[in-house]
Amino acid sequence: MSSSTPATLHVARAIHTLDERHGTATGVLVRDGRVVTTGDAAQLRPDAGAVIDHGEAVLTPGLVDGHTHPVHGLEGTFGVELTGIRTVAEVRAALAEAAARLAPGQWLCARGLNPVVFGGSVPTAAALGLGERPAFIDMYDAHSALASPGALRRAGIDGPRTFTSASRIDCDASGRPTGYLLETEAAELVRAFVPKPEPRELAARFAQLVRDMAASGLTGLHAMDFDHPSEDLVRAVEAEGDLPVRIGFNPWVMPGDDVATALAVQGRRGRRWQVEGVKLFVDGTIDGGTGWLEYADTHGEGLDPLWRDLGDFREALTRLHLAGVNCAVHAIGDRGVRETLGICADLRATYGPLARHRIEHIETLPPEHVDLFASGAAAASMQPLHCTFFNEPDRSDNWSRRLGDHRVDDGFPWAQLRDAGAVVALGTDWPIAPYDPRWTLADAQLRRHFDAGPEPLAGEPLTALQALEGYTTHAALASGEEAHRGRIAPGYDADFTVWSADPLTVPPEELAVLPVVGTVLDGAVVAV
Numbered sequence: 001m002s003s004s005t006p007a008t009l010h011v012a013r014a015i016h017t018l019d020e021r022h023g024t025a026t027g028v029l030v031r032d033g034r035v036v037t038t039g040d041a042a043q044l045r046p047d048a049g050a051v052i053d054h055g056e057a058v059l060t061p062g063l064v065d066g067h068t069h070p071v072h073g074l075e076g077t078f079g080v081e082l083t084g085i086r087t088v089a090e091v092r093a094a095l096a097e098a099a100a101r102l103a104p105g106q107w108l109c110a111r112g113l114n115p116v117v118f119g120g121s122v123p124t125a126a127a128l129g130l131g132e133r134p135a136f137i138d139m140y141d142a143h144s145a146l147a148s149p150g151a152l153r154r155a156g157i158d159g160p161r162t163f164t165s166a167s168r169i170d171c172d173a174s175g176r177p178t179g180y181l182l183e184t185e186a187a188e189l190v191r192a193f194v195p196k197p198e199p200r201e202l203a204a205r206f207a208q209l210v211r212d213m214a215a216s217g218l219t220g221l222h223a224m225d226f227d228h229p230s231e232d233l234v235r236a237v238e239a240e241g242d243l244p245v246r247i248g249f250n251p252w253v254m255p256g257d258d259v260a261t262a263l264a265v266q267g268r269r270g271r272r273w274q275v276e277g278v279k280l281f282v283d284g285t286i287d288g289g290t291g292w293l294e295y296a297d298t299h300g301e302g303l304d305p306l307w308r309d310l311g312d313f314r315e316a317l318t319r320l321h322l323a324g325v326n327c328a329v330h331a332i333g334d335r336g337v338r339e340t341l342g343i344c345a346d347l348r349a350t351y352g353p354l355a356r357h358r359i360e361h362i363e364t365l366p367p368e369h370v371d372l373f374a375s376g377a378a379a380a381s382m383q384p385l386h387c388t389f390f391n392e393p394d395r396s397d398n399w400s401r402r403l404g405d406h407r408v409d410d411g412f413p414w415a416q417l418r419d420a421g422a423v424v425a426l427g428t429d430w431p432i433a434p435y436d437p438r439w440t441l442a443d444a445q446l447r448r449h450f451d452a453g454p455e456p457l458a459g460e461p462l463t464a465l466q467a468l469e470g471y472t473t474h475a476a477l478a479s480g481e482e483a484h485r486g487r488i489a490p491g492y493d494a495d496f497t498v499w500s501a502d503p504l505t506v507p508p509e510e511l512a513v514l515p516v517v518g519t520v521l522d523g524a525v526v527a528v
């Protein structure tokens with residue numbers, strides 16, 4: 001480390017280093033964007049050129065959201081936001097109000113549609129009164145969509161089709177499409193016709209989004225896609241200055257895709273972004289009946305993986321493992337989790353730990369399968385708000401109804417996975433749930449939404465420290481970056497979140513709205 005640049009001393013009431021050797025400090029010395037050392041602020045002061053005094057604030061390692069879609073999710077911000085609406089009448093009213101502002105023939109777009117509004121029936125365009133106006137509505141799990149008859153006609157869809165994956169165009173008894181499109185391949189047929197936002201407007205929204213994310217306390221994102229125009233957007237921001245958050249991108253490998261395409265972009269990078277792995281899907285979602293379960297859901301669905309031939313899935317994972325590429329595998333149902341973990345364990349046993357794999361979501365898992373994570377073959381990456389923000393303690397929500405009591409009891413086993421010794425990274429899957437890390441940190445401890453109350457959902461909560469570790473040390477372990485991120489320790493990136501009070505001791509309800517005073521990236525304050 002060069003001693004030519006003077007070191008800067010960050011001083012705070014307390015600095016939770018999350019480093020066993022150093023514990024809690026009051027000073028952290030930074031040079032050239034890296035931590036030099038931590039300790040007592042008064043003792044470090046003689047070694048410092050400049051001092052940044054955070055006063056009564058408390059520092060933690062910078063928070064990293066383990067699962068987001070910062071570019072893909074922006075598209076939805078151009079349409080009607082339906083998240084939180086629970087009745088079909090309110091959905092219809094929201095859509096009608098938006099349609100009234102549009103020109104005839106102009107696309108109506110919306111996102112966040114909760115299937116609970118259909119009262120247990122299969123979603124249809126007719127139930128929402130969608131007609132000739134082209135309309136495209138993303139379900140809240142972003143795996144399925146509803147298209148109006150006008151949109152289906154523009155996309156040339158008039159009946160069922162066969163896909164490479166287990167995607168499906170839902171059709172009525174006479175073979176006519178109902179508008180319900182299950183999983184990506186089917187939804188993309190119509191999404192491809194939705195007019196794209198103006199590039200300049202998209203760039204402005206992206207720049208604003210990452211600024212807002214930084215202001216909420218985030219210093220990093222694991223982006224679970226590398227969709228166009230991700231690269232254009234990050235390059236545009238870095239042409240003007242610096243990204244206020246680090247972004248690691250994971251391009252998709254879907255059934256039928258050539259793995260070589262994802263391999264070709266590995267290592268592509270800018271100053272604060274890089275392509276650092278791939279995202280695969282072994283299944284869909286509980287709400288769509290496409291999550292891969294050990295036994296059928298209450299609708300008789302959930303018995304198929306997204307890959308029609310699991311051998312192809314295994315082959316793709318093997319090629320990626322041998323190439324040393326980290327794989328993040330979406331697996332929501334217990335069967336999907338078990339099968340994926342089994343493949344990861346086999347690859348590790350056969351070839352050694354050539355890459356760092358992780359399983360995304362894990363929404364229901366029996367105790368005997370929880371213990372399989374102790375092998376370390378894959379990390380767990382989980383989103384507490386998917387439980388607390390959408391589910392009801394009385395189990396009247398669509399997810400709980402689909403799974404039935406037994407599997408709801410085994411739902412979202414964050415604490416059990418930690419107890420089993422698993423790495424548990426936390427995140428939001430924004431735009432599926434709000435990106436504010438404080439909400440997740442609070443809800444993970446409460447096992448209910450901090451704003452709802454007082455009855456918790458089934459299952460065990462995390463401790464304050466486990467929740468914080470999910471955004472710091474465990475996020476770094478999940479992406480294989482634990483040697484330089486996730487702690488405040490010598491040689492580590494100087495990324496900190498600056499809190500107005502101690503996030504490890506304030507009650508979770510307070511933590512959810514606790515002011516974040518700033519974030520520090522590479523030793524410099526980037527958001528206040």
Ligand SMILES: [Zn+2]
Pocket residue numbers: 067068069224429
């Ligand atoms: Zn996602």
